[in-house]
Amino acid sequence: MGLFSSQFSNVVEWEEYRDDLIFWKWSNKEIKKGSRLIIRQGQDAIFMYNGKLEGIFTDEGSYDMESQIVPFLSTLKGFKFGFNSGIRAEVLFINTKEFTVKWGTKNPVSIEAPGLPGGMPIRTFGTFNFKVADYMVLIEKIAGIKKQYAVEDIKERVTSILNQLLMKWIAKEGKNKFNLQANAFDIAKGIREDLDMEIIKLGITVTGFNIESFTYPEEVEKMATKVASHSMINDMGKYQNVSIVDGMASGNMKGGGTASDVMGIQMGYMMGKQVVDQMQQNKNVNNVASQETTTSAAPKFCPNCGVKTQGTKFCSNCGYKLI
The missing domain is CATH 3.30.479.30 (Band 7 domain)
Incomplete structure (x- = not known):
């Protein structure tokens, strides 16, 4: 009897496991008496019979089909395995990882x-x-x-x-x-x-x-870097025009033709100009802060009595408020 059980029983498991598979289906095989279901870590097993879902099993381990699986299936819970009878079902293995x-x-x-x-x-x-x-x-x-x-x-x-x-x-x-x-x-x-x-x-x-x-396109990034590096030139429009003329004269323009090269220069110019504008804004903010600091500083001599001040808020000689 042991010879026949080992001959007809089978193991239901993910036979073609790959890390890149989202699911794999065990099918076209008959589950016989003595068969076992193996669920590995990171897998769920779904039993399907005649195209319908029969049960979902999520705990890893090795299970006896007849005693531990079939009794929990929806329409097959009363199925009795015989010597030559089995279940032709499908088992869908799901990879549960992210x-x-x-x-x-x-x-x-x-x-x-x-x-x-x-x-x-x-x-x-x-x-x-x-x-x-x-x-x-x-x-x-x-x-x-x-x-x-x-x-x-x-x-x-x-x-x-x-x-x-x-x-x-x-x-x-x-x-x-x-x-x-x-x-x-x-x-x-x-x-x-x-x-x-x-x-x-x-x-x-x-x-x-x-x-x-x-x-961004390579020519745009290069031009943006170039324009930003020339931020000391006040007339950026003049710099843009000179760059276009120089490129045409030297024959160093690359791409699909003069039009595409000009477009690359224009895009690069706009990117670089934004960098320059940001630098200028930061500079203006710093200048305003510096002016405020200078304005609020105490005078060197008291405007009331003329005595030299010591950097305090009030004159040490007459008590006049300096700040």
Whole structure:
């Protein structure tokens, strides 16, 4: 009898486990008398019979099918294993961990920018996190027809709508189009909420979204640095015109032609000018503070009696208020 039980029994477990699989389905096999279910750490097991969910098991361990699993299934709790009879069911193994995925824009995203009718192309990258949230929806939308589902499938779905969401939330939260990193947190928060509304339709929730960096065109970044370094030139418009003429004369302009190079210079000029303006604002604030300090300082001689003061609020000779 032991020979036959070992011959017909089987082990129901995740046989093709990979770190990047969201779920894997054990199917097309008959569960015989003496079979066991093995659930490992970070896994949940869902029994399905005739396409319907029968039971969910979340505790890791090794279980006897006949005595520990079947009695808890919805429609199969009264099933009796015989010598040749078994259950042809499916077991869906769910990876319960939170996944972290790197993302990046495949093509530049063109965003609106002041003074640039055609917009400014940028690239950006970061990470997002997700996990399975609703088993019933997952079975209905994906697991009912697929044997397995990988992280790459979710990444492909996310990146297909990411450019649109980037443009939407940069327009809402990107107060400074030439320094989007300053508003990266608010932009990422908005994108995460929209992504979650889209992915939850698959039974999966987006638990985090992070923007690590925004990248501007190389010629724009170089020109911004150059313009900022020439902040001592008061007439920035004159500097811009001279730069364009010099570039044309030297033949060093790169890109898709003179028009694109001029656009790069203009964008770089605007970025650099913002840096210069900020420096000037800081300088003005410091000057005002310095003037206030100077104005409030005590006079060197008392205006009442002419005696030299000692830096006090009142004259030591006549008591006249100095400050």
